[in-house]
Amino acid sequence: MLENLLHDILSIDVVWLILLVLPAYVANSTPTIFGGGMPMDFGRNFFDGNRILGDGKTWRGFAFGLSAGILTAILEQVFLGGIFLWSGCVLSLGAVCGDVIGSFIKRRMNYKRGAPVPILDQLTFIFFSIILLYPFIPLSWASIVFLLLLTYILHVLTNIFANKIGIKKVPW
Ligand code: CTP
Ligand code: MG
Secondary structure, eight states: OOHHHHHHHTTTHHHHHHHHHHHHHHHHHHHHOOOEEEEEETTOTTTTSBBBOOTTTTTTHHHHHHHHHHHHHHHHHHOOTTTTTHHHEEEHHHHHHHHHHHHHHHHHTTTOOOOTTTTHHHHHHHHHHHOOOHHOOOOOOHHHHHHHHHHHHHHHHHHHHEEEEEHHHHHH
């Protein structure tokens, strides 16, 4: 079983897969730089007394993230052709919405804005991207496992880097 999965992972077209999900990565990282202003929950609380989403999810971040992801998809389509435009749009939408859903879950679990929650912080955006794309492009189990692992590692490394160069207050 594990041997089969490993074999399948080794036979993935990694370059194609990374190009496919690139818009989701761009959509997820842009809000860190361009986010701010009005929170998406307008400062309101949920029934449990905690914020619905918290100050870390802003309309500007959402709009910039989605736009940057779609722009990446357009550029990929122009230079590489194939199916990158619409898959990139679907993945970008999944990424920004998944990130919001992640914060909603964090607030329900009583974690304050910015508190580190392993797995949830790194993987909700890519998880929802993959789910939203699934009806159109059903990625194999091996591809999904590979993407989750890759995303986790990249997320941890890029956040440490973003913290070092001063665009993120905390290294997670
Ligand atoms: N950001 C934003 N709007 C979004 C998503 C992110 O403005 N829709 C910005 C915020 O400045 C946020 C930063 O990007 O602080 C990093 O995003 P993230 O780590 O997802 O938010 P956290 O502040 O950690 O909040 P949470 O605990 O809700 O994940
Ligand atoms: Mg965070």
